[in-house]
Amino acid sequence: MVVRRAKKSRKMRGHRTMGWGAKGQHRDRGKEGGRQIGMGKEKWSWVVKYGxxxxGKHGFVNPTSYTKAVITLRQLSNLLDNGKIEIESKDGKNVVDLTKYGYEKLLGSGNVNMPIIIKIAEASEKAKQKIMKIGGQVISPEK
Structure with a gap:
């Protein structure tokens, strides 16, 4: 390849367009469009493939917000029936440690059909009442 010693950028300093003609030429990235023009028309195939x-609206997520990992009694009974959450037997009682599965709070919608002892950080009053009603217990570890 030939080395270009007298570079145009060095030669044309002080000249407004540096030899590229009209003012806006050779600045953007060609026919791609510097301001995303034509995405609904001539560049639609690019949008379909990559964009x-x-x-549409994409929303905003507050960086200071915090969501808890919650589970309802209905979800808990489904997971127990499917065997995704294991029941441990201690002193003849069924114990489920939900903190081990990453849950932080137990909510009261739905029902559980067997008396179990549930270990979880938080539980709603409704959930506690339903568990107590069938002979179970909700234990929250001390913080």
């Missing part, structure tokens, strides 16, 4: 979320 799945190009259109």
């Amino acid at each position: 799945k979320d190009w259109y």
